[in-house]
Amino acid sequence: MFHWKKEKHPQVKHTIVYFDTDKDTAGRFESRHSTNKRLDIEVCSNISELLSRIDQHPTKPIDLILIDFYSKLPVSQCSEREVESYKSSLEPEKASITEVIMDFQKHKDHINQQIDKVWLREGLNAADTLIDYFEYKQIDDIQIGMYSMLGRRLIASKDASRLQSKGVVWVWKSKDGLLKECANDAHLTTVSEEAVANSEFDSIHSAILSKKLRGIRVSEVIGDLKDARTSHLLTLFALVISLIFNFSNFDFGIGHLDWFGYMSALIVLFVSIKGVYKTLSKLKALSSRNFT
Structure with missing residues (x-):
């Protein structure tokens, strides 16, 4: 009689709690990963609900809390016509490195000003709340991930350093939807939902694994x-x-x-x-x- 050996490391299903105040985008994220056998997606749309879910962590472990960095303002403070693009006055052939860096900073400041008219940086507030709550509850085995297309590049250096010092990681988010919305080009090549889900999973898995590896080393x-x-x-x-x-x-x-x-x-x-x-x-x- 043959006996099958048990797997040393059986396939693990990771629990992801996705926090997004926009229920539509949260639903699309959940749907996109619904067939992934390695992920169990839960969605929270307000911070109170999220904290209540964290309270259940001892009996229902969480591997990653994924926070959408930006959320839409309830009422937009500007119309699309008010959003003007930043125009550089530099001549690329003659510009010095210092001038290019300063010009980039002006672009960054302009983008942040325009984004603040239509989006809230709800992810920063949520991350601060979770970090304090983890300390209060003495929780050190849940990874916090920030989910954003542009947040990592546009966030202030002080905020970026603070998040990094607390172990918050950035998770990849597709820019495909934004490109389609802005380009208005029927011939624009778009990325499939399957490809987006695959890239997101790769980034999510890396975020979870980094936390577990650190735990093993410690x-x-x-x-x-x-x-x-x-x-x-x-x-x-x-x-x-x-x-x-x-x-x-x-x-x-x-x-x-x-x-x-x-x-x-x-x-x-x-x-x-x-x-x-x-x-x-x-x-x-x-x-x-x-x-x-």
Whole structure:
């Protein structure tokens, strides 16, 4: 009789909680990934609902909370006619690198001004709320992802640094819909929904994996620290025993017991130093790599 071996790493289905105040776009995202056997998509359209779902995390684990960076204003503050394109006055052949950089910043500022007339940066507010709530609930095993086409390029440096320091990652979002809307060109080549879903899944999976890899590395370091602590305690114990027998008249029939104690302490101390060195090396390697 043949026995099938169990898979060491069976296929895992990741739980994604997608936060978007626009229920239409949230529904399209959920539909786009409905056939993916590796993803279980849940949708939240307000922050209260999202926090309530996080409360269920101990019994219904969440792998990734994906936040749509921009959301539409309830009422647009401008009409399309008011949105004017930024025109550069530079001559490309004569412009210096400094001038090109300054011109790019002006483009960026102009785009942000126009975007703020029609979209809210709801993703930033939501991320701040989640970060504080995670700290309050002592949750450190949920990855936060920011879902945006342009947010990563347009976000202020201060906000970008803050999000990165908290482990927030950016998840790829297709620009295809925006291009079709703006180009108004019947001959424009568009990307299929399947291709969009595939690219999104690749980015989502990388975001989840980065969090899990970091958890594994940290667990390894913690394990080494515990081993080093045990070695230190054994070292202390051996030294105390050796001192006791060195300064007492106890005789248990073992010759040169003080020498035996010191040799034991020396061996344990060597193991301890080796363990600490190994731990420090891993800590340095961990700090030099960006898993988030």
